[in-house]
Amino acid sequence: MKKHILFLISMLYVAVQAQDNTHPLYKDARQAAWVDSVYNSMSMDQKIGQLFMMAAYSNKGASHKEELKRLIQEEEIGGMIFMQDDAQVQVEMINEFQSLSKVPLLIGMDAEWDLSMRLKNTNKFPWAMTTAALAENDLITQMGTKVSDHLKRVGAHFNFAPVVDVNVNPKNPIIGNRAFGADPVNVSEKGFAYMNGMQKNGILASAKHFPGHGDTDKDSHKTLPLIGHDRQRLDSIELYPYRYLIDRGLTSIMVAHLNVPSLEPNANLPSSLSKKIVTELLKEKLGFKGLIITDALNMSGVTNSYPNGLTDYMAFEAGNDILLFSQAVKVGKEKIRAGIESGDIPESRLEESVKKILMSKYFVGLNKFKPIPTKNLMADLNDAESKALTQKIFEKSATLLKNEKSILPIVDIKGKKFAWLGLEEGDKEDYYQYLRKYVEVDKIDLNKGFTVNDLDKYDYVFISVHKSNETPYKSYVISQNSRDLIRRIGMKSKVILSVFGSPYALLNLDDHTSNATIVAYQNHEDAMKAVPQLIFGAIPFKGKLPVTINKDYHYGSCLETETTQRLGYSAPENVGMSSAKLDRIDEIANWAMQIQATPGMQIIVAKNGKVVYDKSFGYFTYDKKKKVEWDDLYDVASITKVVGALPLIMDQVDQKKFNLDEPLRNLIPRAIFSDKSNVTPREILAHQAGFYPWIPFYKETLDSVNYTPLPTYYSSTPKAGYEIPVANNMFMLNSYKDSMMNKIFLKESVPKRYRYSDLGYYLFKDYLERSKYQPLDIQVKNQFYAPLGMSFTTYNPLNEFPKDKIVPTENDQIFRKQLIHGYVHDQGAAMMGGVAGHAGIFSNANDLAKMMQMFLNDGLYGGKRYFSKEVIREFTKYQYRAQSNRRGLGFDKQFGNKGPACPCVSSSSFGHSGFTGTLAWADPDKDLVYIFLSNRVYPSAENRKLIQHDIREKIHQRIYDAIN
Template sequence: MKKILTVITLFLFVQNLFAQIDSPLFVDSLQLKWVDEKYKAMTLEEKVGQLFIVAAYSNKDAAHEAGIENLVKTEAIGGLIFMQDLAVKQGELTNRYNKVAKIPLLIGMDAEWGLSMRLKEVKRFPWAMTVGAVEDNQIVKEMGNAIGEQANTMGVHFNFAPVVDVNTNPKNPIIGNRSYGSDVQNVADKGINYMLGMKEKSVLASAKHFPGHGDTSTDSHYTTPVVEHDLARLKSIELAPFQKLIDAGVPAIMVAHLSVPALDDSGIPTTLSKKVVTDLLKNEMHFKGLIVTDALNMDGVAKKYPPGEVDLMAFEAGNDILLFSQDVKTAKQKIIEKINSGEITEERLAESVKKILMAKYFVGLNNSKPIDTKDLVQNLNKPNYQILTSKIYENAATLIKNEGEILPIQNLINIKIAYVPLEESDYGVFYQNLNFHVTTDLVKIKSAAEVSKLKDYDYVIIGLHKSNESPYKSYKISDNAKAIVKAASENRNVILALFGSPYGLMNLDLSSTKAAMVMYQNLDMTQNAAAEIIFGAIGAKGKLPVDVNSDWKFGKTLKTDAMQRLGFAIPEAVGMKAEVIQQIDELAQKAIDDGATPGLQIVAAKNGKVIYDKSFGYQTIERKKKVSSKDVYDVASVTKVTATLPLLMEDVSKGELNLDQNLASILPESGRTDKGTLKLREILAHQAGLPPWIGFYKESVNVQNARLYLDYYSRKQDEEHPIKVTDNIYIIGTIKDTIMTDILYAPLGSKKYQYSDLGYYLFQEYLEKKYKKPLDSLVHEKLYRPMQMSSTFYLPRNQLDLEQIIPTAKDKIYRNQLLHGFVQDEGAAMMGGVAGHAGLFSSAQDLAKLMQMYLNGGSYGGQTFFSPQTIAEFTKDQYSGNRRGAGFDKLSGSSNNGYGHYGYTGTMVWNDPDEQLVLVFLSNRVNPSVDNKKLANGKYRENVRQALYDAVVKFH
């Protein structure tokens, strides 16, 4: 008999050993040794205590905290599930509770979309429904990895996620957005990758809600939902993802409080059913990991069974962890009584407790360390988490209709676009970003009867903005919004963006809508992505994760390509450090505080994404009107590289011009002077010997008292005085010939570097004669209008509201007035405000588009303006010892390949092709006086540029 008992004991030992090795919780032999030692050292009371995970809060009173501490100390509970809501406080409490724990506590949280689900200071990852639309499952693994990293930081070992319920019921009140969708394989793939990502960080994932909560119309927090399907359907849909995750090594599964007659017709909730937990999950599906109950305080079980009793039933059913127990002491005693009576065997207890100990070793509790609460919130919000979040939203965005390939909108010339926001939530970023690409009118429509307001628009963009407050908010679109969409779509190019659940499509008539996309959530990032898809800054990549109706099925996807247009991103998403970028704020404010300029605009982009776009200060020194992003500045000499130069580059690209031909070949009249033999390259590199400047205006005014000579000027425009200098000042029509003659006969100096404006008067003459159009019309037609640079003009008073134009200097020597919408440069003023070297007004946003076009190699928005070879030719070093390219400024004595230009009024544009950087800095440092040198002396433009470089270099 003794030998038989020995054999049986040995058999049970070997069987238990193999079960542990075969467990998804298995790490190594040292783990098993540690588990056995801990298990043997515990009393029966302590062993049973390990089964319990109770709820802890970081926002409750001292009595709650003392109660949890007492449970840890006297009841030897196995762990805690933290609910809400403060990270540092939770960290401190975790450390406090672990000090009295004999075996370190297993800390769990519901963190389906990251720790933000419970901690209010943490930024959230996307909901599962959004993730379900992503085709690249590696991105899902990255999300699991990032959430695992968050959990490590917070001392959380157990994430009660992912949800792998197949959401086949749109009316499901509790799953919905928490599900990856309605397709079994997609749900399983997403769940597996999410789980594996966390597993790499030694964080336990718990697939839920077994055996499947997707096709329910009631909430198990309040009742016991019934799943009526037969066994065949359950195995093919509800159970299938769980089996796939079991096969992939999921360490834990949470059992839901459901009634599933096909699995157990006794009426017992699945959590308490041995048929479901032991017979099905353990024996038939061969799951060997941890089995966790859903919260035992939920009415799905709590209404039927008293605290303590429900815990005992759950354990007897086969669960290992009793979650959210309401009465640990009573429950422990009931379980111990059953063990002492032999109704529950020691082996059954050992099975669960050893799994729990294996889990504790798996997450590193064999070498437990306190949580470091220093910089905890910052570490929970690492920049790379936001990068990943943005990446998910962009990859999830799903284009479901694109009739006639209307998207992306390519030709932006002479089109009118309206934006109609519908439903209840914020739309500001979407509208703002639409306007970045092209002027868009905001049209409020209250009912279908008002769609006549849209009759004159070429495109109508409608945004359905649902609340993003929680995943449980209703997805339904109001009847009024549906009627507006239907009516607006008739005979119009309507583009619809749904910022909410795809189930919002259910009863939405899109039969006449030209294009429609689902963005899943209503956030700055999704609004940004939608605008970028519409205008081609990014392509559409996502797929519909659910069957919505007969029109919109799982997997529906239409792809689009990007068109080299600027988009938006957070700095970290393009490899820059946000904290360094933020130094630009300080530099900008310091410039204003020091009196270097009344206000300014700064836009910076990296890798084709705007990562900084801010306006500071006021339009003038009087500080009456704040600067906005649509205000325009006199950009002074930046005109050279943003008006004249790109037109010359187009001619070079077409082979109609080359930089080594003589000036006389394009401007024959120069052949009668010594200027005719000058090479274009020499002129553009400021190495032709031209004088730096000629004060043309000095011959026409008494500079001592700023009195204009009547030989030149009239207060009224007439045939003799057709050129407007400013209001009520008109100059003789022959002045342009006089200026040209003065330049052509000005004495040449030696051919060494000397900056000069004069060559651009000559280039203007060439361009206007060749194309038989004034320069302002020419550049607008060829460049600004195709690029939708809607705030870029010569003569801005003819195009813009005066309040949108930033005033410059109080001219005391020539025009004797505040220059508001009139060019500051005197020579350009005498040319009527349109000159090759000055006269352009623009916003930083517009100039960023143009500078990005240069970085793109001469293309933008699907249109090519000149070749990459041309931009390379113009931006290379032209002569030894000369820091200039052909027209562009460069850094002196540096190997840096950056190029750009400065403007007298306090402006700068800069590109770096190596780092793919764009910087536009606009100010009016000359307000009120051109004598203000503080901007240059303080090197504010250079310091902002350096901050941009530092953000890249330091990141590297």
């Protein structure tokens, strides 16, 4: 007995040693023993059954399912291709079918751009034509790895991808966007990257459609396409990718139904049924040892000439290992058995195919099959990493083909006017909204009275062409009307043309009338998010044209650009953060609204110069009539200090026009007669000057009995002497502003110590306006908001925006006796006409993030330097920390638990909060910006729930928790 065991062990060792570990289907040293064991246990009928891979659908009901079970139990088929449409049902079916099969089933799928090709509500990666434009292939390898994760998650082992057809024919109706373009080298390299990502992760890759379906205008699903090239041409173009991938370990090849006279002279014999093509060319001349599978045997390219069952026999005889989508399994099996028994097909031919199939099953782990769990299935199939990868692919594939006078990226936006016109049938709104995140853009609707002549007033006209993204087979042709319109506009205006569709759309487009031309490949939301970033320089153009259009736009055409350090928009995973953890911010935001801490809010998080969380919550008011949107304006209260007066002061310090340590009397002469004569701007900005916190200027303008505004100070209509708007139908006496300034100087100061005060910013406003003979609001808009692209930031927003885009604040029953809507909430700022150094700015989270990012960039943004690094560092550092003062210059900072931010922030971080329920914060150590805007003072400023429950701080903590 012992000798017998030793003999078996030695024989196993010999079998293992004899196994070819260079075989593309080789897995490990135990594979051969398992394959032989299973093969030797099967009958002839079972072996033939292994050749068949049948179509399975998760949406065809009970009768279909019963037929599949019959094929498993009676015909003992070797595998299934799942076609559509529900992942949960598919997993349940596979688990059941695997339990019924004596030999584990090999499950295949068409997942060229991930499972969404077949399963609804699953991740969708970009099409091959899009990824073909990538300058580097690493992202495609990552995509292959993620696709293999998803395939395994639904119980599949075999992806009928990559498509390595070289699509040199723009009229190809079935390949097109599914191909990696028109260059055989690029197709090969991209195909290998995708293959490599899958195979290294244990999924079989099957290159298709051999010997090459790229140069035809016919669809093999409907007919037998002709590939009429000679052998030399086929070797250099069509066959090139197959040789490349075979040399690099490709596991499988799918053979197409094509008429290729130079390879198979019988015009009625499709390539899939040709021994000359499958055996003599693919197996013998190209030396392919992996699995060979037919294209679906229900396609007209094969069924038009041969009856069901016979096609199975002919395909097997030609050299194919797997017969896909057989239309007559029983008949096909009988014919193959008869061929073997008659000697027409040697039994060794069956052994070769079945052992390759069994090797494949071992390769994907079917020697140890375990049922697939369904828990968290859909979440796993729509993972954040895949979404982030998709976005990155669209960012890096978009291709700049024309850039007259280096018009892109657009750097100088101050004073420029922009318009947008979207054409064709695809969704367009995302593109328009992301353009608006950079600049103010007018939407052109030619159906509402606009004409081409009306575009003369614009400096730039963005024209975007949006083709359907529903399937890769949709027409790419741009309509004649759209082409004429592009030409007419281009003759009059500076046009930046973006094509969200196939690059072949340029074939019938006169491109001479655009100043810049961009191909974004698909009308996908991530492409529409990427192109505005590319236009304005948040990210650089790197994509390369994967096909040839004409002499100007040929394969490899690309114009690269540099970045301008503007904010971009990306997925958290692309900057080292977790989407799932960031999404936990939603819980706090929703809870804050539930307890009525605020009716709504905007929240932005930017990391590494990329906005990775950008959400609006709730409503303007608790009656829930108007939802908060990203472009709505909030009264930011004291954030005004750091985005209003402070940047102007910083600029003067940078230019050596303002000395932080000179006495105030040198800046404001009337200070000489007050106890504020010797305080310095540094002390004022750090709240170390001993100023009184605030003065209720409005009180003496009210009747002392019923607290109504006195007619001495206010008029319900603007008139001579009463022209300062304080609220709706409320205009203040002009001269009272001077009285307010006098009150500041007369208000007795306390000994110098840390004491937060608004009063110094009234003085800075006075200084800044006198020094430049220009109102504060005009100065800051011209110098900062306009060039930064802060088109939603302003004082007195009703002068520029409709009321329904401005979030209301308090229902003021103390002073103005009305809901404050469109007017500044702060009483003192209102009495200054809405323009003050300490309050008055209205903005949205996106705009504030731009300025905070500029501070974070050490004064650089959008290709322009606003401040020196030294000034930024000076203003954002602690000033009087030894005196227990946490402040910088103008900027607030955090001292452990003291401050408006989370204790989790670094000591280098800085920002400011606002009374209305706002916060703007930047952390250089983490390259992080956090903006929180709310109107917690609605309907009453007495509502302190936002503060009492540390809502802003808790959200801040969640942000830091999300950093990987």
